[in-house]
Amino acid sequence: MKTITDSTPVSEIMQASRPIVVKFEAKWCAPCKAMTPLLLDIEQQLGDKVGFYSANVDHCMLIAQRYKVNQIPALLVIDKGAVTAMRTGAASKAELLQWIKQAIPEFGDQA
Template sequence: MKAITDATLVAEFSAAKLPVIIKFEAKWCQPCKAMTPTLNAIEQEYGQRVQFFTANVEHCDLMAQRFQVSQIPALVAMENGVVLAKRVGSGSKQEIAQWMRQSIPGARDER
């Protein structure tokens, strides 16, 4: 997952060719830390179809306000600059992958 900040948000999203998942977190948040390996595993599986970013809320006030993030960890799914879905709280790999597939049409399994 690539870290983004308020300053790099526009450049990163302008360059994004794929749908985006942003994980909002903080260094002191234990559920955020616990969720990182899960998202890394999902990124390995879906990285060709979805771009993954992480945003530390302590350094991303504007982004957190823009996406109305008031609890962490939080995931925001976006495509072409449009928010498709938000999820608050951690979860299993299966739960998060299912939410992502339901939220982003391009992330659905190709069979």
């Protein structure tokens, strides 16, 4: 999972060649920490089909404001420059995987 900050070029996120999942988190957030290993497992499972990024809200205030993130953990799916889904709160690995697959049209009926 790649880390992004406010200094990360917007083009890296908006013009990514594949869909991406951005996890907004903070070091002091227990549910955020609990979701990290789940998302790392999903990242391995999906291989190169989806990019995964983490954004610490303490260092990504501008990005968090841009995407109207006001609660963490928050997940965004960005595909072809557009946010296709957003969710907040902790979830199980199965719930996260299903949500990601539903949010990315390329997965079709695989969800």
